[in-house]
Amino acid sequence: MTQIVTRFPPSPTGYLHIGGARTALFNYLYARQNGGKFILRIEDTDQARSTQEMTDAIIDAMHWLGLDFDEGPFFQSERGDIYNSYVDKLLETGGAYYCSCTPEEVEEMRETARANGLKPKYNGKCREMGLGPGPGRVVRFKTPLTGKVVFDDIIKGPIAWDVQEMDDFVIRRADGSAIYQMAVVVDDAEMGVTHVIRGDDHQNNTPKQILIYQALGFPLPKFGHVPMILGPDKKKMSKRHGATSVMMYKDMGYLPEAMLSYLVRLGWSHGDDELFTRDELLQKFSLEGLGKSASVFDMDKLNWTNSHFIKTGDVPRLAGLLGEIIRSTTPFDPAQDYLEAIVPLYQPRAKTLKEMAEQAAFFLHDAGTLPYDGAAVAKFLTPEIREHLAVMASRMEALPAFDHKSLEDMAAAYLEETGLKFKALAQPIRVAITGTTMSPGLFETMEVLGRERTLERFRKALTL
Incomplete structure (x- = not known):
């Protein structure tokens, strides 16, 4: 039986956000549950926007959530020669071609198509010209002219895509670097990825990627596209809905086990169960439980979940975490045993450790500095x-x-x-x-x- 291999491939152009963390969690759980492998790959091909700070922050967030990876992190920026070897293979086999059209010419093609009521896309001008490499030339994938790309999505069921909706898309830039679509297929194939579970904002990429898999003779993984997470106003979750970065929730006093229990319920269900420990998730998680509808991020529900894990949490551990918050936000440095005496007083009522720290602030003062109302x-x-x-x-x-x-x-x-x-x-x-x-x-x-x-x-x- 083939070993299950999943991956999480964030781009280090920003912090790990709630949607990405949920995707990572689903991939982690499926790999762990099946004795498989979970890979972390950093998709840093956008060198202008990728930073080491963001890479470190993503890895820190993964560790905080306890989503430990078996292999990686791999960096796409270090794999350019591998991608180009496969681009060259497609050029050799007629699956790709050089294109000398400038960006302005391609845009003009699209405008002409729009004016004629057609789909705006590249018109294939260089497809049969037999061009070789040269300054300013990109490499385009030779998309079949007719037919459909059909795949059975793990979550959404059968999906068919008419190839006439696609154009001959670029797979290598003029500067010699591979485009995302090419890099991700090569990586997933070389790393033996069997299941690609990702947000449905990637669904439009899947037909192009399947065509590259087929052209290179790679076995296809199973694809599953998870519906997006919405804010309370039913619009795509963004900063206007509050914190989107996972580590901001740590700073706000949420427990990693509470975040996992809440995140998994954004798109997955197991009967009427609402709260899960990590061990319970590893027992109960299944791809069949993933839903087809978008989920709404509800801070009240997250607070309720977090309060449960505070209430049932280990006092010495909670005291240590409380101490970290106190030391990072106040001049006080309370002893561990003092914090262990304070925590049980707030476990029944605190929604977050930050709230606990604020409410317990009077414990930290001496009589001379205690503020009075x-x-x-x-x-x-x-x-x-x-x-x-x-x-x-x-x-x-x-x-x-x-x-x-x-x-x-x-x-x-x-x-x-x-x-x-x-x-x-x-x-x-x-x-x-x-x-x-x-x-x-x-x-x-x-x-x-x-x-x-x-x-x-x-x-x-x-x-x-």
């Missing part, structure tokens, strides 16, 4: 309430143990003694220890802050 101070820290807080502070200081139960018991005894309701002191205590009116449970918060920090904040609040 002036309106909350004025509303809740009245002279009468301050007296109660002073008494509670002295009792907390005397507690043998400073834990949730001890604090709760102390507060309950004080309330019973004074006849106060808990709500009369809850917000004042919250303002005193956090500077705001929003926080996790009071006693859990004080336990994590610890005796010293809590008492310092009480004393600070009494001076406001």
Whole structure:
């Protein structure tokens, strides 16, 4: 049985975006599930726009998502001689020819065709002229004049393409470099790619590529074209819909496992299942589950997915990731064990690690730098309430143990003694220890802050 080989071939002219990441994921899962090979190929033939920075960023994003490749990265910019050897083979066998028409002449041909109500394309002027190489000459593929290109798309089913819709397209530029259509076929054939799973914006390329496969005698891979991802307004996803680069989601506090679970559902389904671990995806993914309709990117759904993985995540790991965000966005450098105590307070409610970092910011200050909400101070820290807080502070200081139960018991005894309701002191205590009116449970918060920090904040609040 032939080994399954898939590939992901991004262009390093930009960061890895959501659509590309989904394509990479589908190819990765299919290869892994079938004991096959997953190849990373960098399609950097556009040297003017390709950069090493973008290449590094794409590879970093792949590693962050855990989409590890078995071979590569291969770079098309280093394979020019290989492509040209196959262009030369087509020239030798009559499958291609030199063309001396200038870009202006070709454009004039297209305009003439348009004026006559025909498809605007190159008219084949040099097709039978038998030209050889020369300055300014390109090489064109000799497209059959009649017939159809037919293939069975893995996702969309049978697709037929009339060759009269195509012209004799360029496969080598005048500067000697191969065009994308030629390079991608040679690469896929030489690398043994058996399944080409890609976005349906590539569907129009497939007939041309099939013709090159056939002309070179290469076996055809199976093609599958995944419908595009749309923004909430049902238009093609772009920067106006928010972040499109995968690594921006890392910076925004999303977990890679949440991104995988959400991305896979943009175009693939497995019954009514909505959430998947990596292991579950490797068990359940199938090409048969890929849909024919475009998917809509929904931030609310991504947030829901991410909150699930935060809620069920490993605390030490989450604490480490939280620390990275805090250190990259604030001057604070909290200890790992302190973060591990903070994380469980926010796991039930945080949508992202960035949100967790923002909400937990009060944990990082000392009493002297903790910012206080002036309106909350004025509303809740009245002279009468301050007296109660002073008494509670002295009792907390005397507690043998400073834990949730001890604090709760102390507060309950004080309330019973004074006849106060808990709500009369809850917000004042919250303002005193956090500077705001929003926080996790009071006693859990004080336990994590610890005796010293809590008492310092009480004393600070009494001076406001």
